[in-house]
Amino acid sequence: MAEVTPTPGPFFLILGIYFVLMACIGWYASRKTKSLRDYFVLNGKAGVIISGIAYATTQYSMGTFLGTPGMLYKMGYAGMGITIPGVAFAMIIPTVLIGRRLVTLGHERGFLTLSDYLSDRYEDHRMSGLLGLMMLCFLIPMMGAQIIGAGVIVNVFTGLPAYVGVIGMGAIVIIYCMSGGMRGAMMTDVLQGSLMFITAIVAFILTLHQGGGLSHLNSSLNEMNSAYMSFPGANGTMTWTYYVSNILLWSFFTMGQPQLFTKFFAMKDHKTMFRAVLLGTGGMMVTALLVLWSGVNGISLVPNLKNSDYIIPIILQRGLNPVIASVVIAGIVAAGMSTIDGLLITTTSAATRDVYQKYINPKASDDQVMKLSKIVTLIVGVVVIIFGCLKPGSIFIINTFAFSGMAIFVVPILFGMYWKGATFPAAVSSVIAGVLTLICCTKIAAMKALIHGFHAVVPGVAVAALVMVLVSLSTKGKRPSEETLARHMLTKQGRA
Structure with missing residues (x-):
């Protein structure tokens, strides 16, 4: 790409260190994982920091750092209208409407999955089959959208084909999810969430520096096209109907997402849940606001960008020393990995516990299910890698459609x-x-x-x-x- 100068050496060095660290956390988590409940929901003992950050990082994804800023790059400020109301209620609404009951049921009944809850409520295990089918149809594409983002990053920073990043990220996530299950996923989420927060701040500061301040950036935007400054945006997308739809999708409808739903089963108690909501909501609002604003600022900084998904990586690559840029770009990789691990564990639990243990082999022990879970994690992970290599659509479109299906x-x-x-x-x-x-x-x-x-x-x-x-x-x-x-x-x- 003409917009960037590839720096493969520093990039692979930093990302290599990062991936090794993720794998080590997965190995450590495997040593602490002693039961099936521990593997899937951390035995219901997750504290405030782990619960809050894990929920937030699973909600956020490559779409937050690549697809959505790319959408705002085409639209302008109108796209930011969904940021505050959408993000502010993403954890609050599920907590108020269903969270207290789920934490209680998780401890009293030992629920591990969304299927456990629905099967018990409707007194029919056939709900497991329906949910498993829906997960295959929608969660695999959702994971695929994240892994496509890894290909974008590798292409920007090294000039190598996108499939290199797809395969690399997929392999690492498979390793630490196979090793440590939900414990490994939630432990890595803490590090990944911190990186995402830092990346959003750095990207926004860089856009202000590169653009000569917010006032100058806004003046440039207005001169380019005044529609960037108001609704429904430069491409006319953000009509009031689409605006309302997006707020509902990313806040109210998060209750239907199994990878977020099961986080309540992992929380220690109600007090932990409410404190985690405050922590997670605050972090999500700052992260989303700054990274999406960076996408808008990038319109005048990198005009006429053919693939708008590249805007945040290009801003970081242009404004930072190659080594520092590689450290910060790990935050975007973290966004994808933190979502994939939650989705991967959720999909695995549906296949092994909800289908295999409840239908195919009801006498299967928890140890057998745990061993099978590792195999299924590998198989699903490989399917996701293939999906990412094929890249059937843009990150934003794939992610939004998949999220809508589970909603x-x-x-x-x-x-x-x-x-x-x-x-x-x-x-x-x-x-x-x-x-x-x-x-x-x-x-x-x-x-x-x-x-x-x-x-x-x-x-x-x-x-x-x-x-x-x-x-x-x-x-x-x-x-x-x-x-x-x-x-x-x-x-x-x-x-x-």
Whole structure:
């Protein structure tokens, strides 16, 4: 690329040290991992710092540092309108609506996965099969989006083909997830979260320095195109309907994400949860605000960039000494790795515990499941690497679609916790109807026109909710027992 001067020596040296450190943490975690519950949810003993940072870093991804700044590079300040409301509520809403109950159920019932919760609430283990299928369809592409970002970084800093970064990152994440499970993932998240925070600050400061200050940058933007300074943005994307959709997607609908959902099972207690929310929310707001603002500032710093996903790496590469730039760029690598490890463990748990142990071999011991988990982690990891090498779309588009697919599960989760009438047939029907609506509103032009600019996830969730109500009313005989309802319902009698 003409915009950058590759510096492969310092880059590989620093990233090599970083990857070795991640692998060592995974090895250490494996020595401390003694049980299946420990492997999947840290035995429910995660403290404030680990819980807060792990939730935040799993929520953030390569999209935060590559895809989303790239989107704002084309749009301007309008894209930043979703940053504060979207990020501020990303942990708060799930905590208020479902968090207390999940922490309680995780300790009382030993839940390890989203499937454990849904199967228990609806008294049918077939929920595991549905959830497992959805994870394969949506979480693998979500992991693929992160690993594509590694290819972008390697290409910018070394000039080597993108697949080198894809394979390298994939191999390291597989190693430490196979070794330490959730303990390894959450321990590495602490280091990765710190790097992400530093990277966002450094990128923003560099844009101010390179652009002669914020006032000069804004004047340049206004001269280039005044639409960069207002809604709906230079490319007309951020209409009010799309704006509302994005706030809902990245805050309210995070409750349907299994990789975030299970973090509550790992938390030590309710006090830990609330303190972790304050820590994680503060860190996410600062990180998102600065890195996305850097994407906007980059419009005038690196004009006419063909691939906008490259904007943050280019800013860092241009403004820093090669060695320092390589250290800071590890923060972007950390963003991808911290998301992949959470997704990888979640997908593995669905395949081994939810499908194998509950259906294929109910007599399988926890030790057998742990051993199988390592094999499944390797297989899924290889599939993700292949996906990343094929690169079927942009980071932002892949990540958003995959996140939207899993968001549909917010319907059976919330209805299961707040309405006694919700039944198993309705839960299954709602997810299927919601996902089909999401796909149709994404791919079919006539359906896109009908939703008037809303993101496809909004009608997807709306249809899922409607189906949940209608099918539940027609299958009243399938309601769970009073004992199960008392355990799950957030009523006066059942409140956590």
